[in-house]
Amino acid sequence: MATKTDILTDLAAIVDEIAGVPADDVQLDKEFVGDLDVDSLSMVEIVVAAEEKFGVRIPDDQVKNLKTVGDAVDYIESAQS
Amino acid sequence: MTTDTNRTRVVVTGLGTTSPIGGDVTSTWEGLMSGQSGVNVLKHDWAEQLGTQIAAEVAVDPTDVLDRVKARRLDRSGQLALVAALEAWADAGFGDEGDEADPERLAVALASGIGGVQTLLSNYDVLKEKGPRRVSPLAIPMLMPNGPAASIGLTIGAKAAVHTPVSACASGNEAISLGIDLIRLGRADVVVVGGTEAAVHPLPMAAFGQMRALSSRNDEPEKASRPWDKGRDGFVLGEGAAVLVLESEEHASARGARVYAEAAGAGITADSHDIAQPDPSGSGATRAMKTALRESGLEAADICHINAHATSTPLGDIAEAQAIRQALGEDAAEGLVVTSTKSMTGHLLGAAGALESMATVLALHHRVVPPTVNLDDPEDVGLDIATARRDLPTGDIAALNNSFGFGGHNVAIAFRSA
Numbered sequence: 001m002a003t004k005t006d007i008l009t010d011l012a013a014i015v016d017e018i019a020g021v022p023a024d025d026v027q028l029d030k031e032f033v034g035d036l037d038v039d040s041l042s043m044v045e046i047v048v049a050a051e052e053k054f055g056v057r058i059p060d061d062q063v064k065n066l067k068t069v070g071d072a073v074d075y076i077e078s079a080q081s
Numbered sequence: 082m083t084t085d086t087n088r089t090r091v092v093v094t095g096l097g098t099t100s101p102i103g104g105d106v107t108s109t110w111e112g113l114m115s116g117q118s119g120v121n122v123l124k125h126d127w128a129e130q131l132g133t134q135i136a137a138e139v140a141v142d143p144t145d146v147l148d149r150v151k152a153r154r155l156d157r158s159g160q161l162a163l164v165a166a167l168e169a170w171a172d173a174g175f176g177d178e179g180d181e182a183d184p185e186r187l188a189v190a191l192a193s194g195i196g197g198v199q200t201l202l203s204n205y206d207v208l209k210e211k212g213p214r215r216v217s218p219l220a221i222p223m224l225m226p227n228g229p230a231a232s233i234g235l236t237i238g239a240k241a242a243v244h245t246p247v248s249a250c251a252s253g254n255e256a257i258s259l260g261i262d263l264i265r266l267g268r269a270d271v272v273v274v275g276g277t278e279a280a281v282h283p284l285p286m287a288a289f290g291q292m293r294a295l296s297s298r299n300d301e302p303e304k305a306s307r308p309w310d311k312g313r314d315g316f317v318l319g320e321g322a323a324v325l326v327l328e329s330e331e332h333a334s335a336r337g338a339r340v341y342a343e344a345a346g347a348g349i350t351a352d353s354h355d356i357a358q359p360d361p362s363g364s365g366a367t368r369a370m371k372t373a374l375r376e377s378g379l380e381a382a383d384i385c386h387i388n389a390h391a392t393s394t395p396l397g398d399i400a401e402a403q404a405i406r407q408a409l410g411e412d413a414a415e416g417l418v419v420t421s422t423k424s425m426t427g428h429l430l431g432a433a434g435a436l437e438s439m440a441t442v443l444a445l446h447h448r449v450v451p452p453t454v455n456l457d458d459p460e461d462v463g464l465d466i467a468t469a470r471r472d473l474p475t476g477d478i479a480a481l482n483n484s485f486g487f488g489g490h491n492v493a494i495a496f497r498s499a
Binding site: 018019020041044045048051052 | 148149150153214215217218219222
């Protein structure tokens with residue numbers, strides 16, 4: 001099972017690839033919209049890429065709850081278990 | 082040379098391109114002048130199944146030039162357009178201190194013949210293989226034909242209007258015509274005009290192949306595009322983009338801009354003959370050239386150079402030559418130097434008019450015409466076709482660029498020396 005750190009590393013790489021946010025800036029307490037300036041279409045891309053990478057399903061009605069990177073890491077971790 | 086003083090004079094102050102010959106204007110122009118071909122054998126695996134396995138892909142991949150995140154949000158046609166637009170914008174001096182365009186007086190008219198076809202088809206592949214949730218949320222803004230124009234508008238802050246004329250292979254010239262109109266109608270002071278195309282993909286190539294429109298000279302790619310040569314067997318698909326900055330003379334002169342040439346006028350007609358074949362009488366093309374002359378206040382004798390549409394198809398090249406002689410008259414056609422730069426660049430479809438207008442402007446600016454290569458066994462078309470670089474006269478001179486498109490679209494643009 002992937003640890004939180006592993007998930008963060010992989011998620012940061014996805015955010016870097018899609019939105020051009022340097023992976024080092026993708027920290028657990030950062031908000032996707034407020035801090036990382038990720039727009040709505042890029043967020044959809046990130047969710048889809050995360051689903052593929054982590055083998056989980058992130059329904060649309062859950063996406064709005066994933067405000068911070070930490071929210072997303074927690075969601076992916078629980079969905080994997 | 083007569084001049085219609087009632088019309089706002091429109092001038093060309095910036096040029097940009099990324100083409101099969103080079104990644105910018107300088108390398109493209111030098112390549113054209115030296116007769117360099119941009120046509121190559123395709124290295125993609127998918128090409129093996131096709132009858133035509135050659136094309137003129139861009140010399141410099143746009144993803145090597147553009148910001149990575151910006152590039153991944155654009156279709157290849159949008160990437161190419163942005164590269165060309167950024168060069169033209171900087172070339173016009175915008176971005177320099179004191180050289181500014183009022184956003185509400187700044188417009189874009191950037192054409193495409195086919196639009197974001199690579200995005201459309203690659204997302205359809207994803208849909209079939211992985212389902213709807215894997216389709217890119219950026220697919221629509223990437224595949225829509227106005228995507229490249231909109232991304233240029235966003236980049237330079239154009240707020241007067243952003244347009245995308247679509248008329249197949251006449252699209253690029255139609256964008257230039259629209260830009261001239263926007264300035265003459267007082268709707269803008271500066272218009273970034275041009276065309277882009279990125280259709281080197283198995284589906285468009287198979288489809289053009291089924292129309293029997295493409296050359297299949299796979300063993301000699303650099304000799305495949307041979308306008309007016311008796312051995313021609315169709316056009317070579319090219320990709321790329323070219324952009325011109327048009328500006329009212331008043332605006333250009335107020336900021337002390339360098340002027341390449343005057344965009345004097347345009348003629349647009351329709352054949353109403355056939356969806357794909359040119360009217361063999363060439364009458365629509367003739368009327369387009371005559372209209373461009375009239376709108377520009379030019380006489381046939383003023384035209385010393387034509388960059389022809391001449392795509393290397395059996396019917397089209399002959400019909401255009403006849404139309405040129407009809408439009409200018411046999412006397413005027415005597416002092417005229419005609420060329421087809423498609424012999425080197427291939428056919429860039431919706432970007433062709435823009436790239437060839439750029440070549441026409443540079444021919445007037447440098448007073449030298451690039452050659453038509455591969456004209457080994459010429460048809461007798463009654464025109465003086467440049468097979469080597471040819472000097473143009475000094476003094477006040479003018480030139481035409483022709484573009485014709487499937488659907489029976491004919492667009493001629495007249496340029497005169499600055």
